[in-house]
Amino acid sequence: MGTRRVLIIATAVVIVLVVAGVLIATALRPDSSQDAAPSPTSTPTDPPVAVAPSRVAPITGSDQVPTAAGVQARLAGPLANPALGQLSGIIVDPASGATLWSEDAATPQIPASTVKLLTGAALLTSADPDARLVTQVVAGDQEGDIVLIGGGDVTLSARAEGVETEYAGAPTMADLAAQVLASGVDVRRIVLDATAWIGPDFAEGWLTADIGTDTTTGSITRMSPLMVDGDRINPGTQYSRRTGDPTITAGKAFAAALGQPDLPLIEGPAPEGAQVIGEVSSQPLSILLAQALEQSDNVLAEALARQVALARGAEPSFEGAAQATIEAIQAMGIDTIGTELFDGSGLSESDRVPPTVLAAVLSQAVGPDAGTLRDLLTGLPVAGATGTLDERYRESVSHDAAGWLRAKTGSVAVTYGLAGYVPDQNGRLLVFALNSNSVVGNPTRYAMDAVAAALRGCGCS
Numbered sequence: 161m162g163t164r165r166v167l168i169i170a171t172a173v174v175i176v177l178v179v180a181g182v183l184i185a186t187a188l189r190p191d192s193s194q195d196a197a198p199s200p201t202s203t204p205t206d207p208p209v210a211v212a213p214s215r216v217a218p219i220t221g222s223d224q225v226p227t228a229a230g231v232q233a234r235l236a237g238p239l240a241n242p243a244l245g246q247l248s249g250i251i252v253d254p255a256s257g258a259t260l261w262s263e264d265a266a267t268p269q270i271p272a273s274t275v276k277l278l279t280g281a282a283l284l285t286s287a288d289p290d291a292r293l294v295t296q297v298v299a300g301d302q303e304g305d306i307v308l309i310g311g312g313d314v315t316l317s318a319r320a321e322g323v324e325t326e327y328a329g330a331p332t333m334a335d336l337a338a339q340v341l342a343s344g345v346d347v348r349r350i351v352l353d354a355t356a357w358i359g360p361d362f363a364e365g366w367l368t369a370d371i372g373t374d375t376t377t378g379s380i381t382r383m384s385p386l387m388v389d390g391d392r393i394n395p396g397t398q399y400s401r402r403t404g405d406p407t408i409t410a411g412k413a414f415a416a417a418l419g420q421p422d423l424p425l426i427e428g429p430a431p432e433g434a435q436v437i438g439e440v441s442s443q444p445l446s447i448l449l450a451q452a453l454e455q456s457d458n459v460l461a462e463a464l465a466r467q468v469a470l471a472r473g474a475e476p477s478f479e480g481a482a483q484a485t486i487e488a489i490q491a492m493g494i495d496t497i498g499t500e501l502f503d504g505s506g507l508s509e510s511d512r513v514p515p516t517v518l519a520a521v522l523s524q525a526v527g528p529d530a531g532t533l534r535d536l537l538t539g540l541p542v543a544g545a546t547g548t549l550d551e552r553y554r555e556s557v558s559h560d561a562a563g564w565l566r567a568k569t570g571s572v573a574v575t576y577g578l579a580g581y582v583p584d585q586n587g588r589l590l591v592f593a594l595n596s597n598s599v600v601g602n603p604t605r606y607a608m609d610a611v612a613a614a615l616r617g618c619g620c621s
Contacts, residue, residue, distance in 0.1 A: 224586035226253055230620030231260040238557070238610040243603040249515045249594035251615065254523035260590070268498035268512035269595040272570030273456045274577040275506030275513060277536065279465050280449050281521045282488035284532045287471035289446035295331065297340055298434035304348030306340065306437060307430040308414050310386025310407070312356055313442040314463045315451070318388040318413035319395050326390060326398055327451055327460075331440035333388060337417035339438030349424045350415060354407045356385035357466055359477030365508030372401025380458045380507055385466070386410045390459040398455060450539030453568060454547035458505035465504025478503055494520045509572050518579040518593035526581055526589055540566040540580055553613065555606050561613035574598065578608050585619040
């Protein structure tokens with residue numbers, strides 16, 4: 161479902177692939193599922209154990225260098241498929257920096273959910289990947305008041321301890337409520353502090369229909385730093401419609417966890433220097449990013465974009481996060497001319513990104529000097545196995561890339577995107593960024609998959 165579409169890291173099945181000297185480990189989902197306020201990234205005293213996917217090692221490359229002529233000959237058939245519509249993109253050899261094929265690659269396109277690659281790269285190069293988002297309860301100004309302070313952790317769960325959520329290792333309201341009850345505080349009212357972010361709660365280019373209805377799925381909500389389960393009405397269903405009122409919904413969940421579901425709720429800021437009664441923390445930012453990338457979780461991506469803004473000293477709003485993300489990509493030495501962002505998830509059809517920018521980010525991520533940027537690869541879906549690619553690369557024209565190719569998908573009403581990497585037959589890692597406009601539907605997806613899969617069969621020296 162691309163951008164209109166959470167990593168479940170199971171303890172059961174792990175696929176380990178050796179790809180051109182790259183160790184790739186990825187977890188499969190089990191079949192049954194899938195400012196008065198303190199700093200939002202301060203670390204609690206006793207954080208939960210990190211649920212960490214295995215990390216991807218750097219490429220080692222191959223001495224057999226692909227040529228542009230060889231790659232283009234290999235792609236001639238797949239590129240001729242009319243289902244691709246208006247295709248733009250670029251294929252590069254990151255080890256040499258050579259462009260092997262391109263078509264309108266410098267032209268800004270609607271990127272859809274491939275924008276999450278920019279959000280992720282900006283996060284990993286701007287913020288501390290090991291930082292955690294903290295939700296706190298503090299004493300209020302009035303007797304009997306407690307204040308629930310949202311720190312931007314949209315994975316906080318209203319489900320009971322031990323019950324699976326869409327976000328592996330997420331903190332729970334039950335834990336937070338237990339701390340409050342253990343304190344002996346007489347709670348008569350809950351104040352909800354959602355002031356960690358500012359500005360509009362709905363981005364330009366989003367559709368209210370994406371919140372979902374009784375008969376349709378949901379992929380976004382009105383953004384608030386205080387919410388539970390990504391604002392899903394059914395926390396156990398990945399594409400559950402959203403409540404559209406995340407702050408109040410979180411307050412009701414907290415009241416229920418306290419055993420007082422009828423407690424009055426009001427919104428307002430926490431008193432400065434208030435006594436902390438309880439707190440819970442998220443998984444580390446790097447793991448949250450992996451969760452956002454694998455299933456293209458829009459709500460989580462938007463929350464992480466706010467962390468980019470905060471890390472770079474920008475205002476934690478859509479506009480601040482977008483500008484901070486572009487600045488972070490520029491700081492990587494990447495030319496961002498033509499890039500316009502209105503959100504961090506790619507759900508906005510107003511976003512514009514040239515394929516060259518996506519390819520440049522991925523080329524750095526797979527390179528030997530990636531540093532913390534390497535974690536961008538950890539959550540990328542594996543073709544035919546995980547995330548938004550689990551049902552793809554099963555057609556005969558693309559099956560050879562199954563298990564080898566990793567990529568970020570994207571789709572909105574008029575655009576499909578696919579950006580990732582795959583080793584060729586010589587073990588040379590190739591990076592690609594593809595974008596198709598005007599044509600939608602599974603034929604376009606399959607045709608785009610075939611283009612990327614052709615690189616896997618390439619011994620194009």
